[in-house]
Each structure stands twice: as structure tokens, then as C-alpha cells.
Amino acid sequence: MSLSATLSRRAVVAAAALALVSASPVTAQAADNPYERGPAPTTASIEATRGPYAVAQTTVSAASVRGFGGGTITYPTSTADGTFGAVAIAPGYTASQSSISWLGPRLASQGFVVFTIDTLSRYDQPASRGDQLLAALDYLTTSSSARSRIDATRLGVMGHSMGGGGTLEAAKDRPSLQAAIPLTPWNTTKNWSTVQVPTLVIGAQNDTVASVTQHSEPFYESLPATLDKAYLELAGASHYAPNSPNTTIAKFSISWLKRFIDNDTRYEQFLCPTPRATTISEYRDTCSYS
Template sequence: MYPSSPPRPATSHSPRLWAGALATAALVAALIPGASGARAAGPAGAADNPYERGPAPTVASIEADLGPYAVSQTPVSPVSVSGFGGGTIYYPTSTADGTFGAVAIVPGFTGTQSSLSWLGPRLASQGFVVFTIDTITVLDQPASRGHQLLAALDYLTERSAVSGRIDSARLGVMGHSMGGGGTLEAARSRTSLKAAIPLTAWNLDKTWPEVRTPTLVVGADGDTVAPVATHSEPFYTSLPGSLDKAYLELKGATHNAPNTANTTIAKYSVSWLKRFIDSDTRYEQFLCPLPQPGPAIVEYRGNCPHPS
């Protein structure tokens, strides 16, 4: 009997070789990110969230007078618009990062846009288009100011010179005093808004269960015009329990605290707007766990963590 022939070496056409190669490739792909030939996803969130703008934040970056973006501004004449009193648009100069979310800001009773102008470049330099507006008259009440905020957002996204820089699905509102009351009115009227920040707000309506917009209510312990016990606190409490919401009470501050540059207001406003307009979870660290009382804060309440 002749000896049996040795097994023939497997060739590239061997089914056994193909099966083994495929299994090995699958194992490598599972163990080594990017080994399958697909582009690696990069840092967590960078590929998942297309709305992230700017570098990873730090306490220093959100407390800074200006953020990473250079800012330009353009005036809007009251005679060129309807439904509000004109204003000033602040926006990131570069378009390299694509579109940005936008925020309209309205002043309080007898106030003008100049009283909140510090917020324009401060927020815009963090990666937002910001519109500080004047009202039709300085005596307009909260409901009117709410309508004017929405009219300003419509102008900003549809007819302004910077409309192409804005993602019209990512909008927010802010306001001081009666403008803060108007901020709540706007959020109740337009539930598609992504963020609302009423600052030492005043409104005769104390209950806001209809609001569906993530809302940061800012009060001041020394406010005698809109005391927190009869304004900011009931506003916050009346918001739905299921809503992303927070209450920040400033320490040693008065009703007009938002009318001058305020690091605490800026820090938490930037974090709130980034977290909910940009869905940027990198800013969750500044909101949750809840900030503790300290030299600038009497109290901070909220219902975090905020789901992604």
C-alpha cells in the first residue's frame, strides 16, 4: 500500500481559509476600534453631537469675560422691523464651524437693550448668535415682551443679515424683570424653544405648568421689586416636575443684578444654553451635581441629572 498523500496546503480559494480569515477580522474589529477600516469616532460626543461648538469647557472658560470665538455685531434699526423695537445682533465672526443656535434677550420695564448689552458678546463668543432687543415702548408689559421676543427670533432666522449662520431649530430666550416675565410668556407660547432663562423676573401670573422649554429661573436675595418669595420661587415651583428646570438664587444681589456684568449669571447661563440649545453634555458637569451655596449663591435647586 502506498503511503497516503500529505494534506494539500490551503490556498486563497479554500473555504476553510476564508472562514478563518473572516472570523479573525471580526475579532480584531471587535477588540480594536477602527481596525475594520472605518474612521474612528474620536472623543466621546464629538461624532454623536453635531452641535458641539468650541473646545471642551472648564470652569475658567465659562467664567471668562469672552469665550473662544471672535465676535462681530450689527445694528438692526426699529424702522426696518415689525413686532419689536430693533436691537443689536452679536455673532461669531467665523463660519468654519457651521451654524449656531440663537438667543433673543429683552430688557425690563423702562429698560433698553443697552442694559443687557454685556450679555451680547459674552454669549456670542461662546458660540451663539445673540440678539439684544429694544421693545416697542419701554412700558410694554410681560405678555407683549414675550410676543416681541418671538418676533425677534422670527426676524433673526428668516430675514436678518446673519440668518444663514443660524440653526432655526435651536433657539432660546432670556429677559430681565418684565422681560423675564416675557421670557416665560414666550416659552409658554412656543414650546419648540430649547432654553429659557428669566432673570429676576416679574409677572402677575405666578403659575407656568404649560411651559415645555428647559428653564433656568434666576432670582436675587435682595430683590425688592420682584421678591423671590412672590416671583422667582413660585415661577420655578409651578413649572412641570418632569421638565428640565433649575432655580438659582444670587447672594447679595438686587433686582438689577442682570444689568451689569455678572460672572455667576454668565457662568450658569452659558452652561444652560450650551446644554439645551446645543445638547452639549460637556456642560452637564456645571449643572449636575447641583451647585452648592457659596459666596455668590444662596441656593440652587434642580431636577438633574438631565437625560441626553
Template structure:
């Protein structure tokens, strides 16, 4: 009996040392547990600190901004403009956005987007068009020409990730942003602001699109412009419709907290793939004193 107990104790000692005995076989090392898988890599395109309600509504973001004026004589395909860019060089490259004005307007009408968006971590190009009477299809081509210049020839080309680009525009420039998105599906985001276009149907667009309309717009009424633009986009597309409350066709021409908040969130979410900004887009924002209506698909893919 003592011999049996001694043998059993020996077995326990062997097992406790990391060995398992199999009948008819010699003791062998126990298979080591698989190492824990590393956590998923952080999004390499995130820029700036974690956003808050106050940070996306603030007049200025995290980054200091500089600007570079581009003469129409030094470019082709559009009328020149102003590049706004973060001065930070330690955070890697940034996504970029080209912004077009409306009928009879110049880049000065869109200047406020430059510093506001750039300070949140984008390179922004507010452009002049070839003529102030250019129609949406032409403005769409000019937005793309501006992006090509920005990423290939501009003095800040090395600060830009050419795979992360978007377009914005007001009125005919907004119609132009839809034209650009239709022509170049590799874009990451489009934002037509109280857009105007004779083409009301955009099922070909594959670019995540935020359509911004104004309840008091009499030049491009939402019923004949922004609403059909939005409704014609593919239902499978990441899309949203923001109708401003107490606003006019020209509301996007002056600094506006609601436009800034949702534009920044849309660009961050889709140009930077920064899901930290999903909180401002989903669940669907409710109507309030600034928002007449908001539609969209949530959660975003």
C-alpha cells in the first residue's frame, strides 16, 4: 500500500511539473496555451484628441493653421484659390477637401470653412472657378482638378494622403460636388450645401454623402433640390440629409455652428475613418431650434 501511495504521489509530481501521462506512452510536455492575440491596431488616420460636443462646435480645433494662396496663373482646370493646412508635421499626413463656391460667387464666400476644417485636421482648398457663371458639371470637374493639383503639385502635397479626399460646395458648387462624386467614386466624402443642379437623380454616386438643405431656401428649395438629391442616392450608401431650421440659401456662406459640427463629423468619419465621430451622427439627431429635419442610415458601415 505504501508503495502504491508513493507511486501515486510521483504521478502527481510529474503532472504538476507540466507533464501528462498517457496510458502506454511516456510522459510528454503539455501543449502550451496559445499566446493572447494583440489588440486591433488603432486607426492610423485618427488625428487630434478625442472629440467632444464642445470640440466639434468650437470655432477653432486642435491644430494651428497656415495658408497658401494659389494664383490662377499657376494652375489649370480651375481658378486658383487658398490652401489652409495644419502646421503640425509630427502627426503624419492629413486627408484633404476641396470646396467650391456658388453661382456668381468667389472663394471668399467659402473662406470660413478653410481655417475651421483645417484646425480639425484636414488640408482644405477653397477654390475660385474659371468663371463665376460656371455650371455644376464644370464646377465638379474643377473640384477634381483642384484635388489633383493639391495632391500632386502644391507646396503641401507631402502633407496629404492622396487616398483620403473629399469635396464640398455651395449652391452650384454643391451641385458640382455631386458631379465630382459621380465622376470619381474613389472620393471618401461629399457635402453639397444648399446644392443646385438641374439633375435631380444621383443613383450612380458611391461616395458617402451628407446633403445639407435649408428650410427657407427659395433659390434651391429642398423639395426640388436637396430632398430629391438625397432620396435618389443608393439606399445602401452611407448618406444623410440635414435640413437647417430658420435658414436660407445663403446660410452656408457665413460661419455656422450646425453646418460645421456635422461637416466635421462627416469628414472625420469617412475621410479619416474615425469612428470616434460616429457619436455625433448616430443615432439620428433629433429636430431642434437649429435642425428642421435629419435623415440617414445608422450605424454607418
């Protein structure tokens, strides 16, 4: 073989080796994040009223289920990315699912199956609402028309007011959950030291129903110091801030759910270091997250 042919062959081999090395980090990254869904996030993408996924909805009647009052399932229409994590969301005292309905499309369009539920009674207390959130997740993953779209190992809970107190109850009772987000939560129980679920507590600075000094703040502080947790206080907001579209609630809820349900570290940038914004009066956290 001539010298020129030998050099040419070596160049081809070197180029192939370089291509293999260059490709390996991408392969490794995909293997490290098997639950990652959707494009790389930006501030604009998580603050948008809709994410990258088109969504559809189905209604679940109270008569067709046990343990909760029915609700609405909102889910991504595409199955190209495989299965998705799922979230059940409970309303507050005397409220129905309509009071939290905006969260369904907002979260589902970012790549989740979302179940906004009605409770058995509008007067149910937090412990009952926690049980109902778990019953809703069980129905969602085993019997619902959306069950084939869901990864039953990647589940979370949210709720407003007594539904927020119920969120903490559900997290305490089912440590296998991946994420919990109580929204201006109310509960007479103040100690949540046994919770093992990554928890984002969202309080409201001007809440006169579940004041942050009596509810959100002690809830957060009682969570284990070793837990992945954060406390966000909405500046100038009332107890009812979660009942209408709120960009700050959406942005940080999406980031929390993505980080802990999808194990998507691309969203950690929005949680750590401690975020600063005029819409936030206080933020506490345990960065960096495990």
C-alpha cells in the first residue's frame, strides 16, 4: 500500500473515532435522563400560557369513580415522546375543580397528564382531600382512558387551601410520590417532619385565610432539613391567588414538577440559585437538589 493511501486510511479511522467520541456525551445524557420530555426550557417557555404539547381533555363523572368526586383529565395528544408523569390537583374549601381548572392545560401542555378533581364534599377537611388525591392518582393510572399515556412511577400532587393541606397529607401518606406543591395551604397540623416527597410550598403575602405565619411558613420549616424543598411567597397576593392564571405559580410549579417528576435537571436553573423577582416577597430553599 502506498504512503498516501495509508495516510488517507488513517485519516478516515481518526475521523470515525472522533465522531464516536463526540456522540457519546449525547447518548450518555439521554441515558441519564430517561424521563426528560420536551425541548430545552427558557424563561419565556415556562412563563407562556401554553407549552410545546397540544392537549385534549376528558371528563370523569363522580358516578364512575370511588374515593373522590370525579374531575377533568388534561393530557398531551402526542404519544411520540412515550409516557408522561401525572399530577392530581385538589380545590379548596367549598370550591370545585373549576377554581383550579386553569392549571390543567397550563401544566399538561408542558408534558404532564393533569387531573383536576372535585371532592366528595365541598366541606371535606385536609386529611380527606389527601386521601382523595391518592384515590384520583390510582384511578388515573389504572382505570382512566389516559392510563396508557402515564408512567405510574412518576406522580405528583397539588392543591389549593384545604386542597393544599391535603397535598401535604398525601405526601406524608405516600412517600413514593415524586413531587408535592401545596398552594396557599391550610391545615391544623403543623408538623410535617415525616414527609419524604420533594415539596414546594407556595404562600401568599397578604393571605388572611391561611396566613403564611400560621400555615405555609411553619409547614415549610417543619419539613426535614435534608428534603428537597422550597418556600415561595407571592408578593402582595391573597389566599385566592391560585384560583386564576398566575405566571409565577405556573413558572415555579412547572419547574418543580419537571425537576422532580421528570428528573429533568434542565429546569434546576429556575429554582437555584434563589430566584429574585418583584412577584416574590420571600423565597427559601435547600439548593442544590439531589
